[in-house]
Structure formats: C-alpha cells, structure tokens
Amino acid sequence: MSDNTNIAAPVGLPKLGAPAPQFEAITTHGTLRLEDYSGSWLILFSHPADFTPVCTTEFIGFAKIYPELKKLNCELLGLSIDSVYAHIAWVRNIEEKLNVKIPFPVIADLDRKVANLYGMVSMAESKTETSRCVFVIDDKQNIRAMIYYPLTTGRNMDEILRLITALQTSDAKGVATPANWKPGDMVIIPPPLTIEAAEERVKTKGIEITDWYLSKKSL
Numbered sequence: 001m002s003d004n005t006n007i008a009a010p011v012g013l014p015k016l017g018a019p020a021p022q023f024e025a026i027t028t029h030g031t032l033r034l035e036d037y038s039g040s041w042l043i044l045f046s047h048p049a050d051f052t053p054v055c056t057t058e059f060i061g062f063a064k065i066y067p068e069l070k071k072l073n074c075e076l077l078g079l080s081i082d083s084v085y086a087h088i089a090w091v092r093n094i095e096e097k098l099n100v101k102i103p104f105p106v107i108a109d110l111d112r113k114v115a116n117l118y119g120m121v122s123m124a125e126s127k128t129e130t131s132r133c134v135f136v137i138d139d140k141q142n143i144r145a146m147i148y149y150p151l152t153t154g155r156n157m158d159e160i161l162r163l164i165t166a167l168q169t170s171d172a173k174g175v176a177t178p179a180n181w182k183p184g185d186m187v188i189i190p191p192p193l194t195i196e197a198a199e200e201r202v203k204t205k206g207i208e209i210t211d212w213y214l215s216k217k218s219l
Contacts, residue, residue: 013119016146020044020137021117025079028087029105032077034141041074041164042137045155046120046130050082050090054154058132059091060100061157072164073139076104080130081115084108122148136163138171173219186216 014021024033034042045062047055062076069076080087091102109115109130120130132149144167149155166177175187191213192198198212208216 014143016143018143020141020143023114023117025107025109025114026084027105027107028084028091032105037075038141039139041072041139042077043074043160044077044079044135044137046079046115046133048129048132048151049080050086056094058154059094059102060098062104063100063102065157065161066103068161069164072168074164077107078104079107079109079114081109081112083110134160136167186218189215189217
C-alpha cells in the first residue's frame, strides 16, 4: 500500500470575492509565495501534465499573451502535479522544438498542496492530474474569477485577456460589461435602486437607454 501521508487533503473550492488561499511553493523560478504578487493581478492556472500536446499549445498561448498581461499589471503562474525537473525539461523542450520561451514560473506541486487549496483536482475526471483551471486574483489578493475546462479542451487566450480587461474596467469605472464586451464597446451603467432614480434614468441624455434597468454608455 502506498504512503499518502504527505499528500495534502482537499479543502474545497475557493469562493469568488474571497481572499485567495495563501501558499508557498517550489517553482521553476525558485520558491514563491502568493503574497509575492500583492499589488499586481495574477492568473494562477493549472494544467494536467507536462509533455502533453494540449498543454504544450496552451503554454505557447500563455507565453504569447504574457506581454499584453504585463501591460495590465497582471502576472502568470502555472501549476501541475509534476516535479520541478519535469517542468524545467518541458520548458526547455518547448523553446528548443517550437522556438517559444516560457517567461513565467511553474509550480511543482507534487504534494498537491496548492492544487487542493484551489480545488484543481477533479476526482471524477482524473485522480492523478489537475484540471485546466484558471483563477484570476486581483491586486488585493481576492479571487475575482474562476474558469474550469475539461482535459480535452484547450483554453481561449483572447477570452482570458478580455476577462482581465473587463474586471479592471469595472473596478476603475464603476460599471458592468455586457455579453461579448471588448475594449471600446459600450458598458452597462448600474441600474437605479429607487423608483425616483428609475424615473430620472429614462430621462437622462447622452446614454443609450433600453429601459430604466438597462442603460449603456461609452467610456
């Protein structure tokens, strides 16, 4: 019988808007802590395994959007239940075979400590691999978004960039963003909370009014 005493036990899923679970982990860039990213946004993402085809395409995709994320004060941090040696070998292989340098660190989570803190292991899908999870953590270290993908489906990098931009726009401008919103599109003005305010809203000039509860404006 194998000894699992060093494997961290699952603690359940984090909650949107709640503080992100703190951790310290070995990575391809040395030991890092979540608090090291305080003051910047962070995309913490997991992949099932090194040297696998879908994950390789995703790492290339993440590397390509990394400069755009940096402009948004956002960092990347990968994770899988592989050793740091496997990570290093894979990252070097991607650069050698595909001419793409991976600029962000990757957590070696052999004891599943971080994976279980963030609910990254889905026993129904795989007992030995992390799912394709994305956690958006803001500059105050709160969880702002979570996305889970199955093992078979690679992530959409444009959507991840759009999500970060939408969240930061909402924070900065006090607005919401509609379906399929992209930078430059109109944003949604928060709906009024009183009858009097609703009556004023439908009379407001300079905004696009569908009805009192649905109004948009350009930034």
